[in-house]
Amino acid sequence: xxxxxxxxxxxxxxxxxxxxxxxxxxxxxxxxxxxxxxxxxxxxxxxxxxxxxxxxxxxxxxxxxxxxxxxxxxxxxxxxxxxxxxxxxxxxxxxxxxxxxxxxxxxxxxxxxxxxxxxxxxxxxxxxxxxxxxxxxxxxxxxxxxxxxxxxxxxxxxxxxxxxxxxxx
Amino acid sequence: xxxxxxxxxxxxxxxxxxxxxxxxxxxxxxxxxxxxxxxxxxxxxxxxxxxxxxxxxxxxxxxxxxxxxxxxxxxxxxxxxxxxxxxxxxxxxxxxxxxxxxxxxxxxxxxxxxxxxxxxxxxxxxxxxxxxxxxxxxxxxxxxxxxxxxxxxxxxxxxxxxxxxxxxxxxxxxxxxxxxxxxxxxxxxxxxxxxxxxxxxxxxxxxxxxxxxxxxxxxx
Numbered sequence: 440x441x442x443x444x445x446x447x448x449x450x451x452x453x454x455x456x457x458x459x460x461x462x463x464x465x466x467x468x469x470x471x472x473x474x475x476x477x478x479x480x481x482x483x484x485x486x487x488x489x490x491x492x493x494x495x496x497x498x499x500x501x502x503x504x505x506x507x508x509x510x511x512x513x514x515x516x517x518x519x520x521x522x523x524x525x526x527x528x529x530x531x532x533x534x535x536x537x538x539x540x541x542x543x544x545x546x547x548x549x550x551x552x553x554x555x556x557x558x559x560x561x562x563x564x565x566x567x568x569x570x571x572x573x574x575x576x577x578x579x580x581x582x583x584x585x586x587x588x589x590x591x592x593x594x595x596x597x598x599x600x601x602x603x604x605x606x607x608x
Numbered sequence: 609x610x611x612x613x614x615x616x617x618x619x620x621x622x623x624x625x626x627x628x629x630x631x632x633x634x635x636x637x638x639x640x641x642x643x644x645x646x647x648x649x650x651x652x653x654x655x656x657x658x659x660x661x662x663x664x665x666x667x668x669x670x671x672x673x674x675x676x677x678x679x680x681x682x683x684x685x686x687x688x689x690x691x692x693x694x695x696x697x698x699x700x701x702x703x704x705x706x707x708x709x710x711x712x713x714x715x716x717x718x719x720x721x722x723x724x725x726x727x728x729x730x731x732x733x734x735x736x737x738x739x740x741x742x743x744x745x746x747x748x749x750x751x752x753x754x755x756x757x758x759x760x761x762x763x764x765x766x767x768x769x770x771x772x773x774x775x776x777x778x779x780x781x782x783x784x785x786x787x788x789x790x791x792x793x794x795x796x797x798x799x800x801x802x803x804x805x806x807x808x809x810x811x812x813x814x815x816x817x818x819x820x821x822x823x824x825x826x827x828x
Contacts, residue, residue, distance in 0.1 A: 582750070589748050
């Protein structure tokens with residue numbers, strides 16, 4: 440992990456290279472996070488990749504309901520020579536959940552971006568094949584969003600066996 | 609089997625009678641008694657059901673962790689071949705029993721329904737484990753219980769069920785196929801009338817008695 444000082448230096452370096460690219464930095468429990476502007480996420484990732492973070496370990500989504508902007512896309516980058524990790528976070532709103540794709544930089548982002556789209560409804564602009572990966576194609580809604588109903592079946596007990604599907608038994 | 613329990617002299621008598629019958633010496637009342645003793649009548653339906661129930665061809669089809677338990681019933685400890693169910697078939701066209709062993713996601717459900725439709729009649733289905741009977745711990749958007757999209761003959765509860773439980777389920781299915789299936793556990797254990805007693809409305813609404821209403825899981 441870069442320590443807090445190194446994280447600030449990296450953030451300043453990125454701000455100098457691309458203005459407005461870094462919104463904030465977080466250093467919590469020895470984990471360094473750069474909060475990036477979603478519009479300039481490609482430049483940020485490209486810069487970090489050329490710095491040595493050549494491996495995208497994970498790409499995932501988070502719903503920060505009720506905080507705004509609600510959705511977050513997290514990129515976990517790994518520098519395999521220095522054995523150093525850094526997290527890049529980009530927050531997007533549910534009204535306009537668009538963010539440029541990372542498939543041009545990391546080919547492995549393909550399926551992971553599809554999963555984030557499937558579960559959280561984040562559209563990755565420029566993705567070669569932006570469709571659902573886990574849920575059926577005709578599924579409606581994004582099930583990992585916090586306002587999505589949990590769903591499922593009512594559990595059958597003696598008191599409700601008359602109302603539910605057990606009534607014919 | 610019957611012969612072994614009889615005294616040797618009786619056995620010898622029957623042997624001699626059989627010899628007489630084959631020679632054509634047995635006539636009249638003796639012949640009637642001979643036929644009554646040795647011929648069993650049944651219907652073709654019952655005979656076919658007996659044969660079917662003793663030779664299920666299960667489908668080689670595993671869904672999740674229950675499939676590991678399903679595999680072990682063919683192994684030496686439980687050895688389902690004792691009952692004639694060991695021939696797991698790799699094609700639904702050759703199988704007549706599908707064991708849903710694991711969770712069924714809503715994307716998998718049409719696939720399973722299609723496999724079930726490809727099986728030839730007569731066919732049976734066992735829903736194994738909590739997930740595909742009632743969605744179990746995955747009671748959410750992703751799963752669908754098996755009863756929603758196909759007929760199930762026997763539900764085996766458990767998470768996962770022990771292999772013995774599955775073997776028991778298959779034997780219950782055999783009883784069902786052979787036409788003397790026992791229905792619910794309350795009938796089987798002579799426990800009709802042991803349903804959960806519920807407090808009436810007056811008790812529920814009175815504030816001094818602190819009990820949860822049915823279905824009230826808050827604070828649980």
